[in-house]
Amino acid sequence: MAFPLIPIGFWLLACLVASASIPASARSTEAAQIGADQSLDGVWWITSYAARLKPIDGGAPPLKTDARSEYQQWKRAVQADRTVDQVRTHCLPQGVPRLMAAPYPFQIVQTADQITLLHESHHVIRHIYMNDVHPDEDDLTPSFMGDSIGHWENHVLVIDTIGFQLRTMDRVGFDLRTSLDDSGLPHSEKLHTIERLRRIGDGSLLEDLITIDDPGVFDKNWTVRMVYKRQPGMRIRDYVCGEPHRDISKVKRIS
Amino acid sequence: MPCIAEGRLRMAHWIYEKVVVAAAMLACMVSVYAASPGGPPPAGLPPSSLGNAIPADTPRGTSITGKWQAMGLAAGWEQTNSMMKPDVLAKYEAARARAAAEGYAFMTNSAKCLPEGMPAMIDVPGTLEILEAPEDHEIIFLHSQDNQIRPVFLDEPHSSNVKPSYWGHSFARWTAGNLVIDTIAIDDRTTLNWFGLPHSAALHMVEEYRLMNDGRTLDLELTLEDPAVLVAPWVVRKRFVRLPTHTRFEEFVCAEHSRDAVPPSE
Numbered sequence: 235m236a237f238p239l240i241p242i243g244f245w246l247l248a249c250l251v252a253s254a255s256i257p258a259s260a261r262s263t264e265a266a267q268i269g270a271d272q273s274l275d276g277v278w279w280i281t282s283y284a285a286r287l288k289p290i291d292g293g294a295p296p297l298k299t300d301a302r303s304e305y306q307q308w309k310r311a312v313q314a315d316r317t318v319d320q321v322r323t324h325c326l327p328q329g330v331p332r333l334m335a336a337p338y339p340f341q342i343v344q345t346a347d348q349i350t351l352l353h354e355s356h357h358v359i360r361h362i363y364m365n366d367v368h369p370d371e372d373d374l375t376p377s378f379m380g381d382s383i384g385h386w387e388n389h390v391l392v393i394d395t396i397g398f399q400l401r402t403m404d405r406v407g408f409d410l411r412t413s414l415d416d417s418g419l420p421h422s423e424k425l426h427t428i429e430r431l432r433r434i435g436d437g438s439l440l441e442d443l444i445t446i447d448d449p450g451v452f453d454k455n456w457t458v459r460m461v462y463k464r465q466p467g468m469r470i471r472d473y474v475c476g477e478p479h480r481d482i483s484k485v486k487r488i489s
Numbered sequence: 490m491p492c493i494a495e496g497r498l499r500m501a502h503w504i505y506e507k508v509v510v511a512a513a514m515l516a517c518m519v520s521v522y523a524a525s526p527g528g529p530p531p532a533g534l535p536p537s538s539l540g541n542a543i544p545a546d547t548p549r550g551t552s553i554t555g556k557w558q559a560m561g562l563a564a565g566w567e568q569t570n571s572m573m574k575p576d577v578l579a580k581y582e583a584a585r586a587r588a589a590a591e592g593y594a595f596m597t598n599s600a601k602c603l604p605e606g607m608p609a610m611i612d613v614p615g616t617l618e619i620l621e622a623p624e625d626h627e628i629i630f631l632h633s634q635d636n637q638i639r640p641v642f643l644d645e646p647h648s649s650n651v652k653p654s655y656w657g658h659s660f661a662r663w664t665a666g667n668l669v670i671d672t673i674a675i676d677d678r679t680t681l682n683w684f685g686l687p688h689s690a691a692l693h694m695v696e697e698y699r700l701m702n703d704g705r706t707l708d709l710e711l712t713l714e715d716p717a718v719l720v721a722p723w724v725v726r727k728r729f730v731r732l733p734t735h736t737r738f739e740e741f742v743c744a745e746h747s748r749d750a751v752p753p754s755e
Contacts, residue, residue: 320744326742345554348735
């Protein structure tokens with residue numbers, strides 16, 4: 235019976251041709267729309283601030299021995315005023331996860347092929363290129379915020395980031411030092427983060443589970459959790475280093 | 490010994506920081522100087538950018554959302570001598586001449602790691618990204634120069650007590666398919682253009698953005714009104730060319746809060 239085979243073959247072929255002929259932008263638009271009913275758009279503000287990030291399953295970040303020693307050395311240098319945290323004093327982009335822990339609000343804007351995070355803190359812009367791949371290693375310029383690509387898994391936005399630049403006192407010879415948090419937790423050039431963002435509760439909260447994959451510094455991967463509250467009507471403000479900023483005294487602080 | 494070592498460390502750190510900041514400032518100055526004429530703006534300005542050919546591989550589009558490459562500086566600054574009030578222009582030229590005589594470049598905001606703000610940021614020949622955020626009734630302009638974020642509001646007309654800022658307060662509306670943005674309350678620390686032409690706190694600016702050439706270009710007509718410094722409303726034009734969707738928006742980092750390291754420009 236060749237009759238039923240012809241239509242099946244025809245439709246398979248037609249389907250292949252049709253899918254191949256859909257422009258990449260249209261396909262990613264469809265992908266973006268999957269999450270439309272759980273849109274992350276709007277202004278969000280962290281519910282509590284901690285200078286030191288802690289793993290979600292308790293304990294301390296699983297630092298390797300050398301990294302722990304470097305971390306303690308840095309903290310002592312800051313406490314003794316022998317150095318300063320230039321990321322903070324010069325309002326440089328904080329990187330991931332440090333930026334996501336900042337006590338200032340940020341806005342999420344979702345467009346067809348991209349999700350953009352606009353952070354009031356240090357006016358950092360985070361571009362999440364949807365359904366894309368990272369540039370080849372040769373084309374990847376290390377940056378403070380790295381290169382982020384994203385996709386939806388049901389209602390969860392998954393962000394994969396690599397390409398963070400590493401600055402340390404040893405390598406560059408001066409004190410511009412990038413770190414994972416405000417306490418100076420170190421990272422290496424192997425840092426890779428995987429974030430899972432989703433609305434939780436009644437939808438007024440946003441959760442970001444950030445997994446730190448950095449075999450240069452940690453014995454194993456670990457995950458930190460951030461929670462942000464939706465801020466209807468709030469708008470991101472100007473942020474100029476050295477000039478007055480928003481009052482953040484109401485953000486709960488955790489030691 | 491620890492004290493001496495620490496003192497040396499501090500001194501080395503201080504010197505190194507100054508050297509690094511000075512190098513960064515020098516790079517900024519060179520770029521500003523390369524872009525700016527040796528004297529007042531009219532001499533050596535680039536010709537109108539609107540006549541530039543559109544690259545053949547420029548993508549088409551139907552929305553202003555996307556990344557745009559500025560085609561040079563705005564066209565129209567060559568009218569500086571006739572548009573600026575003579576006393577304002579004389580003071581500006583004197584400041585430039587003084588900077589040159591004292592051996593440093595005329596410092597614009599971005600050379601000091603301050604936001605260029607409005608309207609000079611529009612003049613910067615970098616990458617512009619436009620995001621439409623209908624849920625927040627905003628259109629957001631992202632400028633690659635110093636990673637700046639400028640929101641314009643679709644639902645928020647100017648209030649009578651708006652506080653001056655680098656961006657001013659921008660109220661946008663769609664008119665016959667064009668985006669028209671009205672801006673007031675611009676801090677007078679910003680400048681009219683990349684060359685540092687001054688304005689007063691009374692500056693009022695209107696931008697009209699129009700998609701052209703099958704959405705491959707975004708053409709801007711910018712009208713500047715400031716009776717304190719201009720003899721009449723000044724209209725300049727600029728063209729932006731659409732970039733492919735997943736063009737990476739380059740991170741631009743200025744060591745903010747280090748502006749004490751450079752001499753004042755006036």
